[in-house]
Amino acid sequence: MTDTGRSPGRRGLIRAGLGAVGAALAGCAADAGPVRPLRLATGPRGGPYNAFGQALARAAAEAGPLELVPVDTAASVDNLRRLDEGSADLALAxxxxxxxxxxxxxxxxxxxxxxxxxxxxxxxxxxxxxAAGPVHAVADLAGRAVAAGAAGSGAQVVAGRVLRAAGLTGAAAAGAGPAPADVRLMGLAESVAALRTGAVAAFFWSGGVPTPALTELARELPLRFLPLDGHVGPLRERHGPVYTAVALPAGAYGLTAPVGTVGVGNYLLARDTVPADAASALLRVVFDRWRDLLREVTAGARLEPRFAISTGRVPLHPGAAAHYRSVYG
Structure with missing residues (x-):
């Protein structure tokens, strides 16, 4: 996405707004005691959600008076369950x-x-x-061991859907078609180790580009990244427009040409019990510090309001909706 927030006027407005909301929250804190820390469900330690959550907590602390407490989790599915039960106030998914x-x-x-x-x-x-192995397409995973993301992660969801669409899991794989893939649920570090030793023939990962662990692996072991853009259409037909066609760019991981694949957005989520002023203050931190925050998870990405509000069937928090209207019109 293209950043349309480069003008001094907009950035000045963001900074001024952050100060105003911070002052208002500080006034409330003086009257009603300290602002309650907000628990942010992130992901496994060392992963991109965890890095983003830690960076966001630091940025919020510097802006004040919001206090975020990052919580290590299994990522997306686990995070939504924590929001539902009330053990987290905010989450990434x-x-x-x-x-x-x-x-x-x-x-x-x-x-x-x-x-x-x-x-x-x-x-x-x-x-x-x-790169030297026999797998050149998703269909070649038939009967082979595949690491399909950690249990409870977004990677597990998209990997399962790609394999199902290819007829390698579920009912389609139980008939007279190709042998099902031997799906194993592993996080990124375990997947990298398993591919290095040959314990799996392939692994799925869903994250920003470049992912440091994959950059490091590519220096040790020549890799092939399989194209998945042909699966975008079937995934959209079955699951809706949450999936888009994107590309791993040339240069990442030593790639000499782009590789088409499946893209899926990442949302910063909240329980509706999070106060509107806290939601607005947090968004001001996100938009003021997005370069620092995204540097932790993906290269070259930008954040702008029209991108940020595209949350599909997930409704905007009332405080978020009010924030976008008041700041960006």
Whole structure:
């Protein structure tokens, strides 16, 4: 996305607004005691959600008076469940999982009352195999061991849907077609180690570009990144427009040409019990510090309001809606 917030007027407005909201919140804190810390469900330690959450907590602390407490989790599915039960106030999650939660689709037994503050960046789905290996397309994963993301992660969801669309899992794989893939649920570090030793033939990862762990692996082991853009259409037909066609750019991981793949947005979410002024203050931090925040998870990304408000079936938090109207019209 293109940043349209470069003008001094807009950035000045953001800074002025942040000070005004901060002063208002500080006044409330003086009357009613300290502002309650907001628990932010992130992801596993060392992963991009965890890095983003830690960076956001630091930025909020510097802006004051918001206090965010990042919580290590299994990522998207786990985070939505924590929001639902009230053990987290804020969370990061992929757009597909968030929409499943709002609509009460599997793995959620009923609709989850959750709201969005912003879409913050887009994950790129990586399907990684050794360059010297026999796997050149998703169909070649038939009968082979595949690491499909950590349990409860967004990577697990998109990997499962790609494999199902290819007829390698579920009912389609139980018939006379190709042998099902041997799906194993592993986080990124475990997946990298398993590919390095040959314990799996491939692994899925959903994250920003470049992902440092993959950059490091590519220096040790020549890699092939399988194209997945041909699966975008079927995924959109079945699951809606949460999936988009994106590309791993040339230069990342030593790629000599772009590789088309599946993109899915990442949302910053909140329970509707989060106060409107706190939601607005947090968004002002996000927009004032987006360069620092996104540097932690993906290169070259930008954040602007028209991108941020594109949260599909997940409704905006009332404080977020008021923020966008008041600041950007």
């Amino acid at each position: 992929t757009a597909d999982v968030a929409e499943d939660a709002v609509l009460g689709r599997e793995p959620f037994p009923r609709p989850v009352a959750v709201t969005a503050l912003a879409r913050v960046y887009v994950n790129h789905t990586h399907l990684v195999v050794p």
